[in-house]
Amino acid sequence: MGLASCFGCQLQITNNEAHLLEVLGQIDLSYWQLSTSGSMPADFDVAIIEGAVTTQEAAATVRHLREVAKVVISVGACANTAGIPGMAAANHATRAGEVYDQLPLAAGELVAPCSVSSVIDVDYRVLCCPIDPLEFLDVLSHALYGSNKTLSTKTMCGDCRRNETTCFYNKQELCLGLVTTAGCNARCVNLGRPCNGCRGLSADANLAAARETVARYGVSVADFDKALELFNQTSDLLQEKE
C-alpha cells in the first residue's frame, strides 16, 4: 500500500530483479498498486506500507490494514519517520494558505503528516530514503519465516571508522551520521556524500555532545539543527532528547 510518498521505495522493491522470481515463488502476491490492478483482498498475512499518513482517509486505511494483516512492515523514511512529508507538519493548518490559493477537493481531509508507526503498531521496519532493495528482502524473509532480530540503535560514525572513509567534519562539512541510526553501512558517505539522516535519529544519539562536536569542527550548529529537521520533523525521539 502506498500512502504519501514518491513510490520510490516500491520501485526499489522492483529493482531486486535478480531475486524477484525467487521471492514471488515464496509468496502469493495478492495486491500491489504499483504492479497489479486488482482490488484489495479481505485480509493479508503480510501488509507492506510505504508513505506517510497525510489524510484522514490514509489513517483509516492503515488502521484497517493493521486489523486485517497478521504482520505489518513499514518501508521507507516516510512510513517510519514521516520523512519529507513530515516537513509540512509544523504549522500544518496554515501552511497551504501560505503558498496556494486553494487546495483541490481531491486533496482530501488533510491531517498533519505523521509516520505509519505513530498511527498503528508495526512489526518490522525497513528504514532509509529510499530503502535498500536487499535490506527489504532481508526484512521480508524475517516477516515470512519469523525472526527476533532487532534494528540497530547505534549511530553511524562507527561504520565510517570501519569503512575507513574520511570524516566530513575534517573538511568542515556538515554530516548527520553522528546522530543518525546505523544500519545502511554509511552508504552515502561511501559514495562521497555526507549523511542526511534518512534513517532517522538514533536512540543512542547524544545531541548535546554532537552539537559540541559540530561547533568544535567549525560547522554551524544552527545548520546542523535545521538539517536534522529533514527526516525528524515529527520525531518523538527528537522531542525527548531536547
Place this chain on the structure above:
Amino acid sequence: MTKTSISVDHIARIEGHGNVHVVIEEGVVKTVEMNVVEPARLFESMVRGRSYTEIPILRRASAASVRPAMWSPI
C-alpha cells in the same frame, strides 16, 4: 459513422497515478472523471526558508512530484 474522440491535451505536474472513471451507456460516453489521488504534500511550503543545498534531498521525495495544475506555481 460513429466518431470517438478522447483528448488529453495536457496533463502536467501530476505524479504517476490517478483514477479515471468513464461511464458509457449504449455506446455513448456519459461522463468522464479524472481523480488525482496522490496526497498533497505541500512541497512549495516546505522549501520556504530552507537552504538550496537541501532541495535535491527534498526533490528526491518529489521526484515524480505531484501538483494538480490548478495549484499556483512556486
